[in-house]
Amino acid sequence: MFIWMGGLVQIDWDMKNNLNLNGTAKVSFEGEVNLDEYS
Amino acid sequence: MKFTKMQGAGNDFIVVDQRKSQFNLTKPIIQRLADRHFGIGFDQLLILENSSKKNADFKYRIFNSDGGEVEQCGNGARCFYRYIKNYQLSDKLSIGVETKSGIIFLSENAKGMVTVDMGSPDIKATINRNGINYYHVLIGNPHAVINLSENNILEDQYHEIALDIQRSWKDGINVGFMSIIDNNSIQLKVFERGSGFTLACGSGACAAGAVAISKKNLQSPLNVHMDGGSCSN
Secondary structure, three states: OOEOOOOEEEEEOOOOOOOEEEEOOEEEEEEEOOHHHHO | OEEEEEEEOOEEEEEEEOOOOOOOOOHHHHHHHHOOOOOOOOOEEEEEEOOOOOOOOEEEEEEEOOOOEEOOOHHHHHHHHHHHHHOOOOOOOOEEEEEOOEEEEEEEOOOOOEEEEOOOOEEEEEEEEOOEEEEEEEOOOEEEEEEHHHOOOOHHHHHHHHHHHHHOOOOOOEEEEEEEEEOOEEEEEEEEOOOEEOOOOHHHHHHHHHHHHHHOOOOOOEEEEOOOOOOEO
């Protein structure tokens, strides 16, 4: 059984229909910045 | 400005919602925000906006860490879907999203993986650049796929070769270094236009996968291993 981690993605494509990209996507954290400090 | 930090296969992003508030995200500010020592640190910035297109539920724009806007990002698209679901912005199973390169459709499978319909890849030509052969592939954005079994290249040459190929295209190009592992697997390292080497590149994986399947007779589904991690059985 595959365990999906880090940099592994899977491509589904039969060369006739559209290509599908499968993989994980995760929230790491939420934050807030003051853009004035970056201008 | 509130943001959500996300990652897909090690390719990392911040997502900013601009549907109600507009932020002054100029090119220099994006560069400073992307800085991993003095800013938040990310490969790409994803901006959520309302879409005026009939088939699209949302619009998202993609900016590389150098502040340049790009057309497509497969890993970013997956994170975008997760963002929409995480904040309960849509209860649809399949979400239509307007991007710079057209409308793409995002969904989730039974294993909790996000699926991005990337459209049909277009393998334009094989090009030789200073002795390096690569496949020119369009899949929302442009890619140069180098099959390492067809080229005699050392890993410490990757950076120089990627820069040389990028500079040969007016608007730049993403450069992927592909190794075939077996009939269902490849290893890939991608030098992304405007970001440099990243831990993973979704559209780069699609471009390399299209070459591996159509030109090298590898089998679908194809596993693409990148630097963001590995799989175990």
